[in-house]
Amino acid sequence: MAIGLGVLSMPPALAGLTDDRYDGEIFTLYAGNGSLVPPKFTLAEALKRDRPALLYFYVDDSKDCKAYTAVISQLQAFYGKAADLLPIRVDSIPSKPSYTNTEPGYYYAGVVPQVVLFDASGKVVLNENGIVPFETIDAKLRELFDLLPRSESTVLKRRQVNEVTTELAK
Numbered sequence: 440m441a442i443g444l445g446v447l448s449m450p451p452a453l454a455g456l457t458d459d460r461y462d463g464e465i466f467t468l469y470a471g472n473g474s475l476v477p478p479k480f481t482l483a484e485a486l487k488r489d490r491p492a493l494l495y496f497y498v499d500d501s502k503d504c505k506a507y508t509a510v511i512s513q514l515q516a517f518y519g520k521a522a523d524l525l526p527i528r529v530d531s532i533p534s535k536p537s538y539t540n541t542e543p544g545y546y547y548a549g550v551v552p553q554v555v556l557f558d559a560s561g562k563v564v565l566n567e568n569g570i571v572p573f574e575t576i577d578a579k580l581r582e583l584f585d586l587l588p589r590s591e592s593t594v595l596k597r598r599q600v601n602e603v604t605t606e607l608a609k
Contacts, residue, residue, distance in 0.1 A: 475511065475512065475515060475524060475526050476526055476528075478523075478524070478525040478526060478527070479523070480523055480525065481525075481541075482494065482525060482527075482541055482542060482543050483541035483542070485523040485525060485557075486541055486557065486561045488523060489559050489560075490521065490522055490523060490559050491518075491521070491522040491523070491556065491557060491558055491559055491580065491583050491584075492522060492523040492524075492525060492556075492557045493514065493522060493523070493524045493525065493554065493555070493556050493557075493576070494525050494527055494543060494546060494553075494554070494555040494556075494557075495507075495511050495524065495525065495526045495527065495552065495553070495554055496527050496529055496543070496546075496547055496550075496551050496552065496553040496554075496555075497526060497527070497528060497529065497551050497552050498528065498529050498530065498551050499528065501551055501552070503551065503552055503569070503570060504551050504552050506570070507552045507570060510571075510572075510573045510576075511524065511526060513573055514573065514576060514577070514580075517577070517580075518580055518584075521584065522580065522583075525543075527543045527547075529547065529551060532544045532547060546563070546566065548566075548568055550568040550569070552568075552569065552570065552571075553566075553567070553568045553569075554566075554567050554571050554576060556576065556579055556580070558583050559583070564579055564582075564583070565579045574589065577589065
């Protein structure tokens with residue numbers, strides 16, 4: 440009985456996509472994709488793998504970063520087997536006077552969100568601050584993988600979450 444009363448008196452959990460409050464790990468909460476964090480490789484390891492790598496700098500208490508998790512998750516859906524995606528929580532970058540070019544702090548511009556895309560040789564081919572459209576990053580990745588431009592290929596669409604359920608109901 441006392442346990443039931445305790446549960447009833449608890450305030451509801453409030454997570455907000457449109458505020459700058461800390462709600463927890465944003466990839467799990469807002470993209471439904473906890474597989475991105477922590478990254479499977481360090482930047483130094485990713486640069487040795489001879490494949491494109493994407494650094495994404497973020498903080499968990501930024502509405503822009505919260506909203507952008509869906510774009511990063513979508514990039515993983517299309518390119519995750521061929522490129523390394525490295526979401527880097529800015530709070531995890533050690534504070535020191537200088538960094539090597541194999542450390543995320545070397546590329547961090549002090550703004551979130553920020554996206555840095557490397558080609559297979561480790562050369563930076565895109566370094567943008569703010570909300571970078573999916574199409575911009577997709578176009579660069581298409582160049583790196585020698586794929587047809589978006590205008591000449593099938594539009595990539597994500598399946599709806601409940602698509603299987605809808606098909607079974609028909």
